[in-house]
Amino acid sequence: MRTAWIIAAVFLVALPGSARDHATRYWVVGHRGSVPERVSRDELSDVFLKKVRDWPADGAAHPVDLPPSSAVREEFSRDVLGRSLTAVRTYWAQQIFSGRDVPPPELSEAEALRYVRSTPGAVAYVSAGQPLDDVVVLQIE
Numbered sequence: 001m002r003t004a005w006i007i008a009a010v011f012l013v014a015l016p017g018s019a020r021d022h023a024t025r026y027w028v029v030g031h032r033g034s035v036p037e038r039v040s041r042d043e044l045s046d047v048f049l050k051k052v053r054d055w056p057a058d059g060a061a062h063p064v065d066l067p068p069s070s071a072v073r074e075e076f077s078r079d080v081l082g083r084s085l086t087a088v089r090t091y092w093a094q095q096i097f098s099g100r101d102v103p104p105p106e107l108s109e110a111e112a113l114r115y116v117r118s119t120p121g122a123v124a125y126v127s128a129g130q131p132l133d134d135v136v137v138l139q140i141e
Helices: 002-023 043-046 071-081 085-095 111-120
Strands: 026-029 122-129 135-137
Touching: 002 026, 026 071, 026 085, 026 111, 043 071, 043 122, 071 085, 111 122
Parallel strands: none
Antiparallel strands: 026 122, 026 135
16 A cells, blocks of 8 residues: 555656646747847847847847746746746836836737747747747757
8 A cells, every 4th residue: 555655656746747848848939031040048038028129130029928827938937037937027017117118918829920920020939839830940059
């Protein structure tokens, strides 16, 4: 009986991590021809936090976020922005309150891809299973 509990506990601990790792892989995508194909993590973070408004030599940047409930957004926030989703939301609350800026629009993955395809300078992140036709996948350095 004790062995069954140990096996069950190991299974329950291992399952969420494996499912999370599989479900939250993502690609950063941009409008073909109007965003750089290679970008540093810091540059990408600055674009999504609107600390810079333009791509180097490529014109205006238009970032798009996924909804806060998205596991992909949580992973992107930690990987690229270096902040938890809660910290990012606090950052935007401060920006709004001080009258400095508003956060990027929050769209579904399908809407984000449509926006990126149709808007020069647009950039978003989507789960790896999304169709990536007519967008460029950014290489993050």
